[in-house]
Amino acid sequence: MKKVVSIILALSLFPSYAFADCDWSLITPGPNKTFVYPELCHQQVGIMKQSNMDLQKALDAEKDATKQADIRAENWMNTSLKLEDQFQKVDTLQKSNDKLYFGLGALTVILTGFLVASLTHRN
Numbered sequence: 001m002k003k004v005v006s007i008i009l010a011l012s013l014f015p016s017y018a019f020a021d022c023d024w025s026l027i028t029p030g031p032n033k034t035f036v037y038p039e040l041c042h043q044q045v046g047i048m049k050q051s052n053m054d055l056q057k058a059l060d061a062e063k064d065a066t067k068q069a070d071i072r073a074e075n076w077m078n079t080s081l082k083l084e085d086q087f088q089k090v091d092t093l094q095k096s097n098d099k100l101y102f103g104l105g106a107l108t109v110i111l112t113g114f115l116v117a118s119l120t121h122r123n
Helices: 002-021 039-122
Strands: none
């Protein structure tokens, strides 16, 4: 982020040099809705256009980086929500298993008691 800000600040200085070197009052209207201006102004406009293109590239790169960061954050959130759901299912299943084991243990004890009682009454 610091690099992007540094690039923006550095590129913002170039137009100020263009304004200082070119006398914009020398630009005159030409034929067919065109303008005539000195070569120095032409060069400065080219520098300004190039710095604008560089600035646009930096902004596009920053936008892409932000988009990628948003995608990663959303993927992380989706993954964490899925993991949380799985943990809840595991907890629910564990509780169900505990109840089932308790019930089967109690049933085993009761059936063993009935079996022992039935075996002892036959003798």
